[in-house]
Amino acid sequence: MVTYIIRRVIGALAMLLIVSIVTFAIFFLVPRLAGATPEAFAARYVGRGASMDTIRLVAERLGFYDPVAVQYGRFLKGIVAGTEYDTGAGVDHCPAPCFGYSFITQQPVWPNLMDRSRVTLSLGIGAAVLWLVGGVATGVLSALRRGSFFDRSAMGIALAGVSLPIFFTGMISLSIFSYGLGWTAPGGAWVDVTIDPLQWAYNLLLPWITLALLFAATYARLTRAGMLETMGEDYIRTARAKGLVERGVVVKHGLRAALTPIVTVFGLDFGLLMGGAVLTESTFSLNGLGKYAVDAIKNNDLPAVMGVTLLAALFVVVANLVVDLLYAVVDPRVRLA
Amino acid sequence: MTAFLDVKDLRIHFPTDDGLVRSVDGLTFSLERGKTLGIVGESGSGKSVTSLGILGLHKGGRARMSGEIWLDGEELIGASADHVRRLRGKKMAMIFQDPLSAMHPYYTVGDQIIEAYRIHHDVTKKVARKHAIDMLGRVGIPEPTSRVDDYPHQFSGGMRQRAMIAMALSCDPELLIADEPTTALDVTVQAQILDLMRDLQREFNSALIVITHDLGVVAELSDDILVMYGGKCVEYGAAETVFYDPEHPYTWGLLGSMPRLDRERTERLLPIKGSPPSLINVPPGCAFHPRCPYAERTEGRAETEVPELLKTSPGHLVRCHMAPEERRRLWESEIKPMLETT
Amino acid sequence: MSETLLSVQDLRMHFPIHKGLLRRQVGAVKAVDGIDFEVLKGETLGLVGESGCGKSTTGRLVTRLLEPTGGKIVFEGQDITHMPQGRLRPLRRDMQMIFQDPYSSLNPRHTVGAIVGAPFRIQGIKTEQGTKKAVQDILELVGLNPEHYNRYPHEFSGGQRQRIGIARTLALKPKLIIADEPVSALDVSIQAQVVNLLEDLQNELDLTYVVIAHDLSVVRHISDRVAVMYLGKIVEIADRKSLYTSPMHPYTNALLSAVPVPDPKGPRRTRAHPAARRRPEPDQPAAGLPLPHQVLEGAGDLQDGRTAPRAAGQRAPRRLSLPRERAHRHPRARDHHRLTVGAPWPGWPRSVPHSRLEPTPATERPPPRG
DSSP states (O other): OHHHHHHHHHHHHHHHHHHHHHHHIIIIIHHHHTTOOHHHHHHHHHOTTOOHHHHHHHHHHHTTTSOHHHHHHHHHHHHHHOEEEEOSSSEEEEOSSOOOBOTTTOSBHHHHHHHHHHHHHHHHHHHHHHHHHHHHHHHHHHHHTTTSHHHHHHHHHHHHHHHSOHHHHHHHHIIIIIIISOOSOOTTOOOOTTTOHHHHHHHHHHHHHHHHHHHHHHHHHHHHHHHHHHTTSHHHHHHHHTTOOHHHIIIIIIIHHHHHHHHHHHHHHHHHHHTOOHHHHHHTTOOSHHHHHHHHHHTTOHHHHHHHHHHHHHHHHHHHHHHHHHHHHHOTTOOOO | OOOSEEEEEEEEEEEETTEEEEEEEEEEEEEOTTOEEEEEOOTTSSHHHHHHHHTTTTTTSSOEEEEEEEETTEESSSSOHHHHHHHBTTTEEEEOSOHHHHSOTTSOHHHHHHHHHHHHSOOOHHHHHHHHHHHHHHTTOSSHHHHTTSOGGGSOHHHHHHHHHHHHHTTOOSEEEEESTTTTSOHHHHHHHHHHHHHHHHHHTOEEEEEESOHHHHHHHOSEEEEEETTEEEEEEEHHHHHHSOOSHHHHHHHHHSOOSSSOOOSSOOOOSSOOOOSTTOOSSSTTGGGOTTGGGGTTHHHHOOOOEEEEETTEEEEOSSOHHHHHHHIIIIIHHHHHOO | OOOEEEEEEEEEEEEEEEETTTTEEEEEEEEEEEEEEEEETTOEEEEEOOTTSSHHHHHHHHTTSSOOSEEEEEETTEEOTTOOHHHHHHHHTTEEEEOSOTTTSSOTTSOHHHHHHHHHHHHTOOOTTOHHHHHHHHHHHTTOOGGGGGOOGGGSOHHHHHHHHHHHHHTTOOSEEEEESSSTTSOHHHHHHHHHHHHHHHHHHTOEEEEEESOHHHHHHHOSEEEEEETTEEEEEEEHHHHHHSOOSHHHHHHHHHSOOSOTTSOOOOSSOHHHHTOOOTTSSOOOOSSOGGGGTTOGGGTTSSOOOOSBOSSSBOOOOOOOSOOOOOTTGGGOOOOOOOOOOTTOOTTSTTOOOOOOOGGGSOOOOO
């Protein structure tokens, strides 16, 4: 078990390293190969109207004249150990996970990312609770009453939920519930949970529901299929033959087994979501990682893009790792070796 | 005075899109405490459906059941589903064929026995656990105190079946149904399980129904034998009668199909032609007639008329159009010599 | 004496076990651990044993579906042990395999004609009257209606599907057929049909069989010679009659005495043999000697786990060796259907240890009542 975890962690780190190399290459090597000069990179920092000399000075200071490999090494070192930047006027220290400074805001990327991920995390966790509860419950009921009116309508709604894009459902619900009826908070409303938990939940209610609807649909279908399969298993018959009440049979024996694949999918979904619920955040004007990524890309803000990409990769890799470990907990037959 | 278990004209039908599946179609038998009934048949003969029906596991499903099942003076088909559920596991229990799939993979063996015990006994987990360890010891699992926390997949096939038996016996049931209890096991392990079942039955004095297609297992355990074909009983009698004086051509066919180690090797096996019938489309008349080598001796009745299950000698019932004398003559002069030729 | 068709020498199949951070190989599951046997032209060799003994792996090795770890396989005088698949292809015509499960071994999307005709296509063989006619002839040969050429497998019963499987192997007139549990998934009455069919085909087409099965009575019925496997080794190999009437190895003895007797008043099966009781569980971590010492009465020199030939069989040496290693449990083992029965029969030698059976000739059976 311990060796398995160590091996998996090493693998995860290697994966992150590869992701960082690839993204770095895309943003720094490819433009160079395409003919961009070091000055072109530096020009983004100093803004328009700077003299060529200033640009050269900045390029020199930020090391844009070095070979790309050296630049990558420096970038990596920044993440692991932090970097000192010579601003000309003095030395700026950028502590450990240092992704550099945003071209646009001139602020270090990492604290910004941390700020933004609070929003995304709030959005993700709330929605996840809703979609798990709603999706699994619907799926179980549908499976137990296969072919009934409930099953058919639930599966119909699920199909709609899967197929409708979030910006569509998001916009519609915003215009009805927030701007029309005034039941929910308008787009862009955000209070940190530590300041006012109630307001936090109230603000996020509509994004949660919209996002959860999308995922709940998938989970309802998944649970339904899983339950239909497990309820036909021999051990279900055994549980009934013991004289267990039907609810116990369904929950303790059926659902327990049907949940295993859902745990897997859930881990991966959640990891991906943490990388940025781009559409949801844009629709509800929430300043999360997704919106940060979109803005960074729009502005060609390379350090910010690098940072958000690596953070998203980290979430996915960690989610994968957690899912694999969780699998062994959920299913005792899985031996990690 | 009725028997401990009395099944009368049991019918279990399943409506499907393709038509009505008559899995069990008028089955009658009885069984006393301490006795064993062997139900023999091929796939689709309705033998497993019968056992699930007695346990009331078709209740609430699509099955249509009729007839009477009397267990210790109580009728079960008309009883409420919840009442039958309370009897299930306590008064009557079941051992399934494949212990690997019949035990939940996510719970320890102990947990599953504890669950079975606590459904019917209002005791603490600790008491139930002690009982589970005790049961595991009684079915011959070494070191039950530590094995109780193992998962089913950590047990070998034979040990798993022992654990399954421990679970079924945990509430001291008076009726035990074993559905192909040794089919999934190796022959040496099968021998141990058969020994165990015999010993435990003696100890618990329960009524035992063994459902199998293996005539060796039946011969070893049963007092009475019921041969099923196409959802109906075709021959029913004491074990010796069915093995030494069988009167139904299907029983003859089963005996001829089986290579035997306890006799000289026969040059050829004597199979039954054709395949077992589909229960949706049971042949009209005698269900066995398309495969029966003697069907033409019934002057066409085999194709049109369902034969009655009639007494041919005390305690021996046969469902066949042929006259009893003719059947006995065929058995003595043709079939028996053929089975015993070297 | 007829010539040798297949000869297997010291065949081994070890599946490596990897452990630790660096996935170093720490050991191996010795599924097949040094077995020798020969198959003569026209005979049937039965390979019998319990789940995990390596009998199915042996079948897969001989047909080269698995690459052996060691040893030698000689088919018709040609060493095929490590022959590359390309050169093996023409040999596949001569060596075919029948599988246990008639449900999963036939492609449900192909018609019977396509399934049985596939070997012709794959081997690029043109027949005089065309493939269709050839296929229909084969269907008739195995007792299927040639009109069913265009039907799909799901339209057939289990027994008929097994016939389709057999027809497929016969398409190219093979010399050797390896049948892995050919009847164990079938109903008793159907089992007998297929056993008879296999025997008829052998006579008609001069086939040679290796039949792998767990059912001792089916193996006795069908085989000329029988090899008993235990934990990856052949513990006893002899002609049918002497193996079944006077088994020399305690394990063979244990196996035979474990089979229930289909005779309510007949000789009772002995209570589970001590050998059976002590049988190591292949999936249990701790396993000592495969058989306890007391079973090896008169064979006290055998506990070192190496070969110690004692009585010589008719053609091949009997082995009383007992391996220390554990065999792996075959993943499909639980799907096997134990079908029939049998037991020590007449002529069971009294000298066999732990056999409490009395010889009961069939003729001395209690007379039928009435």
